[in-house]
Amino acid sequence: MHPRFIPQHFSIDAVRTQGVRVDNDEACFVSDWSAVMEELQADGASVLPLRQQTLMDLDTAWGPMGIGETSVGRVALDSMGARLEGAELDVERYRVKEADQALIDQITFSAVHLKAYMTSASGESCDQATAALFELASLRSEWAPGMLSPPDASDEAIVKLDRLLRRVQSVNLNDVSAMESLPGWADKLRSGSAQTLGAGLQLYGFYSAIRGIGEALRTGDTGELLFEGGAFSAEVASLGVELALERIGQKMMSAGHTVYRGFCASRAGLLLRRGAGLIASVLTVPFDIAQALIALSNALKAKGKQAQDLYVEAGFSLVSATLSLALGVSALAGFGAAGPVGLIAAAVLIVGARIYAACRVVDEIDDYIELSTLERLRTGWFAFAGVELDDSVLERYKTSRARTAYAESLKAQARALLGAEMKNSVQAIVNGRFEVRLQTIRHWKHQWDEQAGESPHTLVREPVIHEVDDYFDASKEGAVDLLPEATWGAKGPEKGVLWLLGGGDDSVLGVPNRPNHFRYGGGRKHLVGGSQDDEFMFEVPPDTFSGAEGRVPISVLVGGTGADTLSFLGETTGPRAAGFNVNLGAGSVTLMTDNGRDGLKCMGLWSIENVASLAGASSVITGSNEANRIVLKGEYDQAHAMAGDDQLLIQRGSARVNGGPGADYFEILESAKDVVIEEDGQQRSLIMLNWPFSRIQRWWISGNALKVASTLGLDGELPGPCVGIENVYTLREGKRHLANALFSFLTQDGYRIAPLLPETLDPTGEPQVSMEVLAPPGPRISPIILGPGQSVALAAGTSSYFVSRGYGMTAIDAHASQEQGRCCVYVDYDSQELAGVYTTYHVATRRRSHFDYLDYTDAKIKFEWADGRTLYLDEYAAQPSATWTSVGGSLQASALRLKAEFVVVMRDGVSYRLLPPVQSYVSDFASPGYKIKDAMASLNLRYGHYPFLRPRRPKSLNLTAHSQRVHLGAAPHLATCVLCGRGGVYEIYLTSWAIVELSTPQALSKESDASTWDFFCTALAEDIRLDSIVVSPGHIKVGSVSIRVPRYDDPDVPLENIRIHSKDGGRFDVRLDLGKVYLARVAASGNSSIAQLLKSLRHHRQRAAVFTPTINVTGIGMADGTTGTVYYDVMADCWRLEADRHRRLSSEELAVST
Incomplete structure (x- = not known):
């Protein structure tokens, strides 16, 4: 294969x-x-x-x-x-x-x-x-x-x-x-x-x-x-958020015009253009022509009044260039002729510019308000002469311009929302109506003459936006399309409408068949949703809890069908007792204050199922008998969800929540403080602890409650949320009896936790509680295996290593590491086994000018264990370049800085964060060179228990019942090699520092014989001898290789047959029942003699606790050429011939085969 x-x-x-x-x-x-x-x-x-x-x-x-x-x-x-x-x-x-x-x-x-x-x-x-x-x-x-x-x-x-x-x-069932x-x-x-x-x-x-x-x-x-x-093929889609970035090229192009104009406005530019004599004016011609070209180019791209201004600017620039040439010619003709020409040219440019500026002022005002003929003439003359315009004209102009600008900004904001964050949920945004009023405002001066009676401020009439009462009826089909205040985005069947109402007394009948999102401020509101999930977002005014005593405006919110939500937006900074009392079942919202407003009703609710409290306040939320979603953001909120399968989310602050009857879901964020949960114990509930599993420190019973403590911070140095589940036990007959065990926990990284609670407890004490944990499915981080004698270069980015047990040194070289990297080292020793930690570095001195500099190099940290195991982190810290600080007098030095973030986790869960070596600048200057120091100060103990990761066990390599050969890859190894045999004979070719796990499942169940495993050590870096093989229950150590075997408690279970083949051809057999290894075969080489072989065999015979009666020897034969197999008789300590077992052979009768 x-x-x-x-x-x-x-x-x-x-x-x-x-x-x-x-x-x-x-x-x-x-x-x-x-x-x-x-x-x-x-x-x-x-x-x-x-x-x-x-x-x-x-x-x-x-x-x-x-x-x-x-x-x-x-x-x-x-x-x-x-x-x-x-x-x-x-x-x-x-x-x-x-x-x-x-x-x-x-x-x-x-x-x-x-x-x-x-x-x-x-x-x-x-x-x-x-x-x-x-x-x-x-x-x-x-x-x-x-x-x-x-x-x-x-x-x-x-x-x-x-x-x-x-x-x-x-x-993967093996993991x-x-x-x-x-x-x-x-x-x-x-x-x-x-x-x-x-x-x-x-x-x-x-x-x-x-x-x-x-x-x-x-x-x-x-x-x-x-x-x-x-049921087993659900798909989850995630949405991403796109960020718009400003184009740098556009900024550079637009900056060219700005740079030029800025230069012309500078002192040097003014001197060059107009103040250095008539001849120097010729030098401004290229600038004027360039200015004209820029203005014409921009005018082609612009529209309306902006284009008109740019064309006029280009015209003035061309006129300026023409006059500059004329002045230059006049200068050549003589200074007498140039004087009148210069005066006329200056007058033409100045008067022309002032006239155009006055016309633009009149035209600008006329865009917003209608001017009479007299007002046009007066406004134009005042603008030309630099006189302040009439107040009646200015006030009308400010009001109209502010109204137009604010309306355009609302539409621009709506278009931005519809094109980005609300693109997939909202199809239209309706802004509330407003009006602009002029208000007298004081403008304070930077300097005034108080003795002369000058006022420190001036009174200015400025436009102010006031939100007015709105009435929108969108209950009929297509009504929103007719609203002039609506801004539309892409339409969709699931998209809703956002109503931005602001203050005032508003009444809105929402769209019936789409979600309505109402966002509003102070004032009396009457808002009606539709048949979908509507949202009412109340921007709480700052004076809600501290206003004057008396009646407050009462709003009416009607959710209709669907799951509707009331959210309180903003954050109060008032007294801790201030907040809202929301009762979804009764349909009311009242104020909770420490003044005369306490208990005043401010809202009436109809068919509102969900609520989110006000940040910073202390509110009381009461649910209904339906399924409610309650979000708590206050400083100290209380919630009673009542009946139904409710969801309660605690985002911040302290809270006390009661789920009521039903299968409830609680979610607690790590920004929360102390949270108390009450449940009736009739149905199973789930509590989401929204922080990593490793931050949970302990579980215990306090009174009748189960409590869990967690940590925060980079190294767990801060206290995290403390969660308590009340009434888990009840006290009766002098004992605490279990009353509620129908709840479990879920962590942010997917661990499911169920308490293992005893049925009864003594009435006093705070006993610790054990938990049943289910790890999340899926692949986990598998650290790289590092054995004794192995050295690796620190990988880029985030890397993890597993340092195995055994005598010898391991080194991780961080020379090429970057500061943004992270290295986590899992060491297979308990923290108590750590014998010592030392840092070393080399320091050199040099003098430059009047200062002495300290140069630090070769910073290392060394871990030592009692069994001779050592771990080096080479170059784990370095001196930053060109960064010097005076550390006393003329002495300049720089603190060593970590090359990456280094974390060490021990087998018992104790963890340290590494710090740079502690430097002694004065003593280093006095005696430079190689330094070694105790490094306990460079270990920052992390609070709590941290997960200890071992090399991952992948799925088994399933071998057949017939012979097969397996070659392991070269180091470094990323996982354990898990082999499952079927009673055959298998050849396994080992490589250094590998971890192998073997078994025969059918043999463990007594359904077949065990397998035979031949391990070949030809690819190992080390030589394997008898003392290189250590057998312990469930484990065989072959040099740097670890072989895990089954533990046998049943004597009837067939044992795995294990044979280890060395590089020189020797073979060692393992007896798992005795936990021993013995020499089973010796191979003679061309460089060995019969005497050397006999000496080696006798040495093994003396040292072996277990041995076989005969040892096969390959590579030797009879000196006289007699055919037959020669072996060593361990019991008789002699050579024998397989064909004649009773015959003793002397060494002289044997020869090494060539």
Whole structure:
């Protein structure tokens, strides 16, 4: 079998099975089988019958092909559309009794052929086909492609089948790393059992759905198809938000004109243009012409008054250029002639510009208000003369212009919302009406003469926007289309209307068949929604709780049918007691204050189901007997959801919530503080803790409540939300009795947590509580395996490493790392086993000018453990370039800075964040060179328990019952190699620092014999001797390689046969029942002598606790040429000949074979 189809960590070579070598001969790709059939029939070919006959003969001779625990006929498999690299399987690939892992990972099926087969198959054949598909998917490696060729998107049945098979393929029952890294408060045994049960139920559900789809295809029952496949094939769509970026090129082009004008307005520009003499005016000609060209170019692109201004600007620039040339000619003719010409030119330019400016002022005002003839003349003359305009004209102009500008800004805002964030939810925005009034405002001066009686301010009449009362009736079909205040976006059947009403006493009848979004401020409102989900957003005025005593305007909100929501927007900064008392069932909203406004009604509600409280306030929310969604944002809110399956979201502050009867959902954000939850315990509820699982620190019983504490901050240094579930226990008869266990928890990263609560507790004390944890499905981070003697360069970005146990050094070189990178190192030792931590660096001094500089290089940190294990992080910190700070006198230095973010997690969950080495600038200057220091100050202990990740256990590599060869990939290794044998003999070629796990499932269940595993060490970096092999329960250490084997508690279970082959040809056999290893074979080389071999064998004989009576020796024979096998008799300590076991041989009678 071709090794390219196996992951990079290992490959399989099949050896001969039943006398036939299994090859991967590629067949041609058949895209249209019906066309091929027609061609074959036309040619009279008999290839297809011959192929089918061959497959039938194989099924008859060997039985169906085994696939894991099931089997399927080769004819059926071929009819199902089995493919290999897009082509039909060669007949030779069917000449095996069972499918090996390579075939399982490579085989695919034509969606068209598979559907045709299931449609025409019998019930039994259809069941066998779906069982084979499920078994193939469950055994298929996770990295392998999908089993079905890309199906037609319109073929719903095959699309769902393909999705289900991919889900089955992604389930990995071997991966228990999440369970191994659980904190101490988790019951690992119960959690592991629940995890396995959950995965089993999940696979059973997939299997049922696949069987259901197969049966639906066979019978043509599409309703059954939708039912069976729909529950396991839901799709989730996510929406992205696009950000608009300003174009830099446009800014540069528009800045060219600005730069030129700015230069002309500068002192140098003025001197150059007009103040350096008449001859110098000629130099301004290129500037004037360039200014004219820019103005003409911009005028072609502009419209209206803007274009007119640009054309006039271009005209003045051309006139200026013409006059400059005339002045230059006059200067050449003589200064006397140039004087009058210059005066006339200046007068023409100045008067012309002032006249045009006055005309533009009159024209600008006339765009907004209507001027009489007298007002036009007065306004024009005053503008020409620079005199302030009449107040009557200015006030009318300001009012009209402000009204127009504000209306345009509202429409521009509406168009921006409709084109971006509300593009998919709103089709029209209706702005409330307004009016503009002039209000006297004080403009304070920067400087005034108080002694002269000058006022420090001036009174100015400025326009102010006032929102007026609105009345909109959109209850009739098409009424919104007729509203002049409406701005439209793209229409859609699900899109609603946004009403921006502001203040005033407004009355709006919303669109009946679309969602209505009402956003409004103060004043009395009467708002009526429609039959969809409406939203009422109240922008709370600042003086709501602190206003004058007396009546407050009462608004009426009518939600209609649908799930309608009332949201309080803004944030109050008043007293803590201020807030709203909202009762959805009673339909009322009253004020809660510490003044005379307390208890005043401000809203009447009809058919409002959901509510969001005011940020910063302390509100009381009471739900209705329907399903409510309550969002709490206040400083200290209280909520009672009443009956129904309610949703309660606590976003911030402290809160006390009661779900009432029903299956309720609680969600608590990490920005919340102390949260108390009350439930009646009659139906199961879910509590979402919206922060990572690792931040949860402990669970305990306090009084009758279950509490959970969490942390916040980068290293858990801040206290997080504290959540308590009240009335979990009740006190009676001197004991606390369990009253409510019908709730569970869910974390942000998908962990499900269920409390394991005892039935009774003593009345006092705060006992800790264990929890059952279910880890989320899907792939997890798998750290790179680092063994003793291994060194790696720190990978870019985010990287993680697993440092295994054992004597020796491991180094991670961070020389090329960047500061934005992150490195997490998981060390397979407990924190108590850490013997020492040291930092080293080299410091050199140099003097430049009057300063002394310290140069730091080669910063390292070293971890040491008691068993001789060491870990180096080389170049983990460095001195930033060109950054110097005075550290005393003339001494200049720079603090070392981390090359990346480094975190170390120990096996017991203790974690440290690394800090740079502590520098002693004065002593470093006094005695430069190599420095070594205790580094405990460079370890920042992170508060809490952190998950410890081990190398991932991928899906098993399923070997057949016949001999196979497995080659492991080179280091570094990313995962454990899990091998499942079937009683055969397997050759495993090891590489350094690999982790291998082996078993024979049928032997563990006493259904077959165990397997024989021959481990070859030819590719290891180290030499393997007897003392290099350490056997312990469930584990064999072969140099740097770790081999995990089953633990045997039952003496009747067959033991795995393990043989280890060294580079020199020797073989060591392992006795798992005794936990010992012994020498089983020695190989003589051309450089060895008989005496050396005998000495080595006697040395093993003396040291071995367990040995075999005879040791085979290869590479030696009789010196006289007598044929026969020579072996070493351990008991008698002599050489013997296999053909004559009673004969003792001397060393002189033997010779090393050449």
